[in-house]
Amino acid sequence: MQAHALRLDEPRAADADFDERRFRHALGRFATGVVVISTGSGERLHAMTANAFMSGSLRPPLIVVSVGQHARMHERLMACAVFGVSVLSDAQEAHSRHFAGEPQSRLAPRFAGVDGLADVVLLEHAAARFAARVVDRHPCGDHTLFVGEVLVFSLDEHAPLIFFGGRYGSVAGSQIATPAHALPPSAHCEQGEPGPSFARSHE
Template structure:
């Protein structure tokens, strides 16, 4: 199976866009990710898949806690900055929620303590025990087929 074809097929699944944040030794770290999902309602667990070579991989292992910032449609620049797509970084202001650094103006935030981790192929699936959630009435930032997208209501 061709790697490019596989990536194109997986990329055709539209997802929301998140930035994972954590703090290690008083330094805030962030990484854009769309491999995020809810795992369980009782107990409340989420999963995020992170490549073994990503810096965030070790940061989560070190901090043992992290936040999932679900981006709103007006946060394209934040997504691009934390995925390394911008030529020059702009200064990001973080606020604290449940003891973790989070982005302002997000659609939603989920804070977690590391529950477990599973090495699968070239990634690790980190399972987070949810410690807090918050949500705002905003539209999500979406990603599909290699492009950022916005939500549009369909006529019934």
Template sequence: MSTEPPCPEARALAAAPDTRLFRQVVGRFATGVAVVTTVADGVDHAMTVNAFTSVSLDPLLVMFCADRTARFHDTVLATGIWAVCVLPEELRAASEHLATPGRRLAGQLDRYRVHRGPATGVPVLSDALAVVECRTHAVHEAGDHSIVVGEVLALDVPNPEGEPLIFHDGRYRRIAGP
């Protein structure tokens, strides 16, 4: 039995995976949940993400992915400064609210404890597990999303005892204890 990959012609003839199956497959990867925030012209903006990760230790870089059709996308690119707030379980409602397309922009963070990040002045969720304040370092187009890479300006751990909010298989989950 050969383990060689099929020839280019055979790969070209294979049917492309469908979007539904793709979402199901990548949804099997458990992720944390975060909210990315920025401020533009005195108005706070926020968006829930689960595509967030560290990129580099030298220099310190992180990245998140933003849907190019989301109003947050153009705003965060225009401001060039943002914060990632890693959410604890108790901020699940914030995650759901800030993931809702078309929600009212004015006052969207009013129901949560928020303060201004010391390095960027953007809104930061005070009950976040961790906070990373950034300046945009690079932006890469990737299909219907942009990969936004940020240079880390400041770090904080405001809620070191909190349990992380987890998303897996299309649902919020809890980490099972020992």
């Protein structure tokens, strides 16, 4: 098999004329889901929208979020022991905008508490929800990767909210299938209304 060199028209990141804006557009070609990261509860609740979220490991169950070092959430995650991640459904675009710094005047976000974890609340009606304990932090340029061990998780049948090329989208609900074995796989501060208790899942 013969390999062919790929010629790139764009300058390398180390070059002085590196086009950061075009780089962001290139990254935006990767379709992602949208999550709301949360820490604290009650008057100490802080939440932000993000799409830099991924599963890290199955054994142990780990998730990873990437947060910019200038975000207020970064300071919170550097100091906190636990955090929550709510994977938004396609009906929660307003939540994404709200916690990304575009207040939605008619939106009243509702958060549910997690049994046994006083410092974690998660959005109601999300497609999936995770409560995690911070087990590692890794500097990554102007961001930090926060690794969390999943303590509690839950999933629903809602279709996920999709983000691609700077736009929101969704997938047809009929295409959403629950796997046989469920896997535990910038920013605006807002206090959420307490909702019903979020029960521990033992799936």
